[in-house]
Amino acid sequence: MSAPISGKAIKRLILYHYILSDCLLKENEYISSQQIAELLKIDDSQVRKDIALCAASGKSNVGYNTKELKKSIEQLLGFKAQKAAFILGAGNLGSALAKHADFADYGLDIAALFDNDPAKIDTLLNGKKIYPLSELYHVATHEQLVNKRKVEIAILTVPASAAQSSAELLVRAQIKYIWNFTPVVLSVPEDVRVCNENLIGNFLDFTND
């Protein structure tokens, strides 16, 4: 890949991908940048600029070929590169994310879940086993040695009171990306990246007119 794509562009491209998937369902063969822009209430020139990143070209009067543009976005964003992740916390939100059908389509593969509730341990959720949190290091090592894959992503949905101690387990298990759904700001070493999924902040921003 050439120049890195900005986070904002990635997020817009995912929305274009949603629109294109819907167009394919409806058997619309072509779509114009104006149609995309109108749906998203953004500027047409922005859409054309983003699509130019995919090196896709539209035809005047008819627009872009839906199927081709969808494939171009997938290649650009590397959906097909599977990324394995652990989920810590098999409560409501963790379970919902584990069952989130779209994640697999976009390259996120849940390797295993972890929880401290004895009733949940050793059960399966969406075909994935739930382990006690104390086995995190062991499972991560097993994935690397036996399954030949390094799990570098963790989704954190434990209760707030367990968030920091869970983050420390993750650091020890050499997790490099923590997708944090807890309302806790985690203290982690410099080389571990945390993405705070700040639902409350999004909500307050959105409804703050």
Add this chain to the structure above:
Amino acid sequence: MSAPISGKAIKRLILYHYILSDCLLKENEYISSQQIAELLKIDDSQVRKDIALCAASGKSNVGYNTKELKKSIEQLLGFKAQKAAFILGAGNLGSALAKHADFADYGLDIAALFDNDPAKIDTLLNGKKIYPLSELYHVATHEQLVNKRKVEIAILTVPASAAQSSAELLVRAQIKYIWNFTPVVLSVPEDVRVCNENLIGNFLDFTND
């Protein structure tokens, strides 16, 4: 309120609020802008600028009073102004959001849920009743006439195939804000605001190093 606060500032202030809540639990009476900045790996001057929005003042050497700063942020962002919302789709994610303990703390009150699964209809989830989607307009009217509150926010967690038709029900029920967790770009009138909770986009942006 004076000048509007930017979305980015709101999201940072929520994270400061998380940190302050944690400090209070640990009985830390003071916190400095540097400590906050280090936890979030952002610039100290940014933290001071954001905190200045709350008109809170720190003391040199000791920093900000944790309790006072927490209260100032709450006042600034209006946490205490309750906002009522409907959840459409009582599946995994909808249920998780309905049970999300933090939402209530930050002013989001779930008024009712809606789903088309006969097994779920008329049951309670976290004390809130689940209605069939066809009753949305009726329930919204009832809230306004009988409970004297206008529900203007909807959280959309239905399957992708039901997203657009659900959005149309929401428009008819005079919902003004749709918090969209589905992988569908909704087509709605100009005066309805949609916030796309683009989890896939966040994930790809975050792990796209």
